[in-house]
Amino acid sequence: MTELETQSLTKSTYSQPTFTLGELEQGTQCCEPTPHLAIENLSVSYHSVPVLSDVSLNIYKGCITALIGPSGCGKTTFLSTLNKLIDNNYNATVTGSMKLDESDLVKDTIDTLQLRRRIGMIFQRPNPFPLSIRRNLDLPLKEHGIRNAKTRAEKIEKALSDVGLWNEVKDRLDSSALQLSGGQQQRLCIARAIVLEPEVLLMDEPCSALDPVASAVVEDLIQRLAGSYTVVIVTHNLAQARRVANYAAFFWMTERVGKLIEFGHSQHLFEQPKHALTAAYITGKQG
């Protein structure tokens, strides 16, 4: 453990983190903060080794929440806990509580397939299926019981228009999605997620595999999606987090366990961080 870390951990109120949301002075005011996902004391371990410990925070409806922190501090684990993708790893154990509406995603038995329709996910590397552009969106719609081909076609057009891809691909809907450029592929993946009309979109470093131009287009799109969707975005690009996010959560790894250090309005977190570690990380002194 570095000197700064030890110092900040002993001096600060680290043991009892309290996160209160102050008034937002400026920047994108997205909404009145109503919790969409209320997460309390969430811990995750793989093979009984804890990787994420005691995370409590609210994901607010219609807002963009950015998760920042160094690699390996549990951001992606946290994200995949939210849509229960982590259940696929049989070595993982999740404790705590995670409330979506009235149901607790940790304790209650829930229909994972339906849950994932409500909570969509975008991955770091664009992953369109090796099918045609149309079928990439058609397949999930069919899977979720939309039998009418015309309805599906309308939804596909709407989703592709929403991500600004319709004009680029409308003449080649039946050609392979893998022929698109990286940025287009990522927007197709976003379209594939929003075609199911989810409430929450989880994004795991959606721009990190893209060039700056494509990255800007996708970032722009994420900002437009806020309001209609609740967005949780993991990013290593602090400038991007600052630009797009309404709320920011800073994760850090202590003794190989990921912890939430600070959570608040992104403006507060970036300009007046309460915790010494946050300050060190966002100014580039550590991490």
Next chain:
Amino acid sequence: MNTTRFDFADYLFRYSIYCVSLLMILVIAWLLGDVFIKGFSHLSWDFLVEEPRSSGRAGGIAPILTSTMLILAVALITAVPIGLSVAIWLAELTSSFGKYQQPLTGFVGSTLDVLAGIPSIVYGLFGNAFFSVYLGLGFSILSGGLTLACMILPVFIRTCESGLRAVDRHWRDGALALGMSRVTTIFHILLPTTKPAILAGLILSMGRATAETAALIFTSGYVDRSPDSLLDSGRALAVHIYDLSMNVTGGDANAYASALVLILMILIINVVVQAMLDRWFFANTRIIRSTTSTHQ
């Protein structure tokens, strides 16, 4: 300074590789050429549609072709669905075993590898004891086909399994994150993507099955007349070639012609299977083979 120094070891290595490759090509070319030259003059339409006469010295191979096709059909109809199912189970559905997954798939995998290495005559004896005697199928096309199915299953399963395992994990995650069921993921995304591996397994299996002699002598029999039903005995092409060249004096010419037919048959079946799969099962999917080019 002379930078292109002559490196004798490098030179020797390069040219020995060339020589060995050339040797391999020559052996295959010689083999095919020999069969072609000696067999082609005896090949005619009559050869394909006539019954064999005088133990195969004269006449054609019509009933033998029928038996071969029937045996192959029985083998593939049995082996392909079972093989694909086991491959899917091994590659996709064992994760629920948790910490027992690795030992379990490892054990099943190495069992299959051992089975794949067993000489075909052992399969023949097993088929005879199990299908012909115990199940009472006798010397029949059915016994022969089922024995061949047992023989080709291990290789087919392993090829399909490794194909499925090679599918990009990101597509699986993507499908799961969209709330797609296992069944849809497997049938609409994984299997079409695995098509090249499945095809390779199929072609490998068919090649082995069509060329098989030892496993069939004890199971589908030796009789060179046309089979009446699947429970009737029938002689496979490879058995016919073996018989003509080893047991029938003066049968060499027809043995060569039959060998040529066998080679052509395998070639035609491969082309037809590929076309069938393309047309019926993978019509909806346009797969770009070199997916690596889009994912740097």
